[in-house]
Amino acid sequence: MSPVNTLNPHRLSEAVAEDGVPIAYEDLGHGEPLVLLHGVTESRESWHEAGYVEQFLRRGWRLILIDCRGHGRSGKPHDPAAYSGRRQAADVAAVLDFAGIQRAALMGHSMGGTVALATAAYHPDRVNALIVNGAHPFAEDLSRLRAALADDFETWLAFLKQLVPDLSPNSCRRIRANDLAAVQASLASDRPDFSMALAKLDIPALAITGLLDPRWEGVRNFAELASGEFLPLAGKNHVTAFLDAETIVPAVDEFLRRVGARTTEGS
Template structure:
């Protein structure tokens, strides 16, 4: 995989296809491959005529993995996304994020509005503002000596996922400490790009999509039927809604 340097960290990425760029930002304990290639998102985007750019966030995949929580604020990780656009020579892009990646996309949309055509926030509803209540349990689960002693369901879920992706669990624990920082309501109201908020009907981690969409100046909500947080990622209805939203807003931008 190619890599680039963002704030002294080497971050891995891949570019798939040609067309208008869609920067895909993965969720916690995942990677560009697991979140976007293995779920069929890259094929969906490239078949639709877009260039899909997958990034391994700091602490994940083949990117550098510092163990200091100060490296993992959403503001810092949002800068990585914008720095990758700079590295590739893209003035603007669509941002597609899932869970933690959606939080990163939101912070990027707030801090660099001129770089974002539109954004899709998957697996992240009102908890963008409210924060993640299970974060400390997840950290404990990641650092526990073994899975067998874990009883908290969310902690077990993420520990299993981290082991499956062969992640650096100490880096993930550091990431969880600071990357879950909530966004202020006033800042959400200042994200001017069109945003689709897509959350699974049975997702208990993300928070409801409708109130977050209502806070956004140009927000829309989509409920992914019969999906929880983990199973919504590659859902065909989610993909269809995202493609319709992206296409509609890119056509609108082209007509301005």
């Protein structure tokens, strides 16, 4: 594997979604492709900062890090209809097309996990494994998130700092740099239940959650629904379960190799 400067935040390519929204992504390393999808108000840079990129590259994975629409360097529509599960799943498919990848493993945290699940539901032929952390396909009321982001990002940051008192300055910078109207549009609708679409699929799944995360039971229930595997992280909440790359990367690497997440690159 050739050396890659994973600290450079500007090694970007751009796909164009089916509705014309530009979707920024990084394509790093060589080997089997693994798509990484970040949480709400974050960007692909969060995977770099938490240590996932370096560790996965060292294990020989080709990483596709996507800035989800409304975030990072991707387009930021203000229309709530632009953030449906179908639209966001199509974004992932568009990136795979632009990168010349037919099938990939998908890994997402929180919102990114929901996008990964939607991609499996709408484009199952593009997904050969699913890893979700702090996400599930069941109905979810997002009114608490909408309230925290009603005026600016400061209430949201205060909430996050209750979970991670030493939230990094870089994370705070990324969050404050968001387009507030775009983030609000992405959360305007509660998440529907699309679990039955996933129950019919034969895609290996690994569901990860911190046991202090209020979503943990939903994550466990998804693992059971998908006949998948469940990795509970004791003493971790919704955010610290993402930050625990030292535990998660080896577990994900072992899972993907064991289930044979192999793909054919190219169209």
